[in-house]
Structures are given as structure tokens and as C-alpha cells.
Amino acid sequence: MQKIKDRIFLGIVAGMLGSIPGRLLNKLEFELGLTxxxxxQLAASLFVTxxxxxxxxxxxxxxxxxxILANGVGIAATYTLSATGRDxxxxxxxxxxxMAWLGIYGLSAQANVRKSKKPSAALLSYLDHVLFGAATAALVAMLGDDSLFPEQKIKREEREETIAALQQDYNYIIQTDPCYDKEKAGSIFGREDYTSSIH
Incomplete structure (x- = not known):
């Protein structure tokens, strides 16, 4: 599967898809009378009567x-995992x-948005956001290209450094040891034309 390399686009996709389970759960809670x-409606109350x-x-x-909130959370999750790794x-x-949940409820209180009369509404809302965050982060980790995350960058850099060090050691040996079997060395490295280039 083709992975996403652009952080902004990855965050938008992960945020939009990751918000679906939480919204569906909120709809179910509403239909069951739990909230x-x-x-x-809460978001609209910030802008209209x-x-x-x-x-x-x-x-x-x-x-x-x-x-917009879902996109922002997705982008924040993408940059967080890109900076700190997928662990x-x-x-x-x-x-x-x-943190988004705290901000939303704090902003709602400042804007005098109607508070829920259901005692469990706030807790259920937090659980919805927990599901939202977990799903979004999982999508970022799954859909994001490996090059976006530091653990892959470190592994690649370490591998390149190891290869460079081995090549330096090999070149040093064949240049300083006149008895070294160059034909055998060339076959080991899978380069048949290597021995001709070092004569």
C-alpha cells in the first residue's frame, strides 16, 4: 500500500477518518438517552444562537x-509522532x-454554551475523545511513510554509516596488504569488475 509522505495531508486524512468512531458513539449515546x-450542536452554538x-x-x-477540529487534531498527532516516534x-x-477536550469544554463555558443536564455527559464526551485520539494516532502510524518517523531515519543513517565504515576498512586492507586475495574479495562482494578497478 502506498504510504502518505506529506505531513499535512496525512493529518487531515487521519483526523477525518479517526473522528468517525467517536461521532458514531456520540450518536448512539444520544439515541440511548445517555447524553x-x-x-x-455544541460547535454550532459557538457561532450561532x-x-x-x-x-x-x-x-x-x-x-x-x-x-476543522478533526483536521487540527490529526495534524497535531502527525507532527507529534513525526517528532517523537511511533512508540x-x-x-x-x-x-x-x-487536551482538545479540555479546551473545548473551557471554551464552551466561556461562550455560555448550554451545559448538559445529564451527569454522565461530560464523562461520555471524554471517552468519545479518547476513542478519537487513539483511532487518529493509529491511522497516522499506519498510513504515514516510514521516512516521516525518527526511528526509521535513525536506522537508515546507522545502516549507511555501517556500510561506509565497512567500505573504508575493506579499501584500507586491500591497499596495505599486498598478499590480500583481491579476486576472492571481489567475488565475496559480488562485484566481478571490482578487482580490475583496483589494479
């Missing part, structure tokens, strides 16, 4: 705002969305 908050948030235009604004990627993703 009275939908993310589209409470009455308009339930209308088609208000819902459209909410979807756009949620999409513990689930924990890193959850950490990013946990």
Missing part, C-alpha cells in the same frame, strides 16, 4: 467546525485529544 449533547443551532444552517456550521502512539493520541 443530551451532540457535537454538531441556541435556536439556530438546531436548524439546517446551524448544523452545517457545526459540521464544518467539527471537521506509545495510542497514549500520545489520547493525550492530544484530552
Amino acid at each position: 443530551d449533547s451532540r457535537y454538531e 441556541k435556536n439556530d443551532a438546531h436548524k439546517h444552517r446551524g448544523k452545517a456550521v457545526g459540521k464544518i467546525a467539527n471537521g 506509545f502512539y495510542l497514549l500520545k493520541g489520547v493525550g492530544i485529544t484530552s
Whole structure:
């Protein structure tokens, strides 16, 4: 499978896809009566009146705002994993969305957005964001090209340094040891024309 090499594009793709499980879970929670908050309505309430948030235009604004948030989380996850590596990627993703969750609820409080009357709504919302972060980070780790992550860069650099060191040692031996079997050395390295180039 072709991996994504551009960090911004990778973040957008991972964020949009990673937000789907959390949104579906929130929809299920709403239908079961466990929460009275939908993310589209909460996001729309930041930009339109409470009455308009339930209308088609208000819902459209909410979807756009949620999409932008998902893109931002995906890009943040991409740059975090690109800088620190893919180890513990689930924990890193959850950490990013946990901070986003705190920011969203803090911003909602400052904007006087209607608070949920359900005691469990805030906890369920956090669980939705945990799922969002884990899914997004997993997609970044899976869809991102290996060259984006430091552990692969280190391995490649170490391999190149090892090859260069071996070549230097080999050249030193054949230049300083007149009894060295150059024909045998050429066959070992798989280069039949190598012995002719060193005479």
C-alpha cells in the first residue's frame, strides 16, 4: 500500500477518518438517552444562537467546525509522532485529544454554551475523545511513510554509516596488504569488475 509522505495531508486524512468512531458513539449515546449533547450542536452554538443551532444552517456550521477540529487534531498527532516516534502512539493520541477536550469544554463555558443536564455527559464526551485520539494516532502510524518517523531515519543513517565504515576498512586492507586475495574479495562482494578497478 502506498504510504502518505506529506505531513499535512496525512493529518487531515487521519483526523477525518479517526473522528468517525467517536461521532458514531456520540450518536448512539444520544439515541440511548445517555447524553443530551451532540457535537454538531455544541460547535454550532459557538457561532450561532441556541435556536439556530438546531436548524439546517446551524448544523452545517457545526459540521464544518467539527471537521476543522478533526483536521487540527490529526495534524497535531502527525507532527507529534513525526517528532517523537511511533512508540506509545495510542497514549500520545489520547493525550492530544484530552487536551482538545479540555479546551473545548473551557471554551464552551466561556461562550455560555448550554451545559448538559445529564451527569454522565461530560464523562461520555471524554471517552468519545479518547476513542478519537487513539483511532487518529493509529491511522497516522499506519498510513504515514516510514521516512516521516525518527526511528526509521535513525536506522537508515546507522545502516549507511555501517556500510561506509565497512567500505573504508575493506579499501584500507586491500591497499596495505599486498598478499590480500583481491579476486576472492571481489567475488565475496559480488562485484566481478571490482578487482580490475583496483589494479
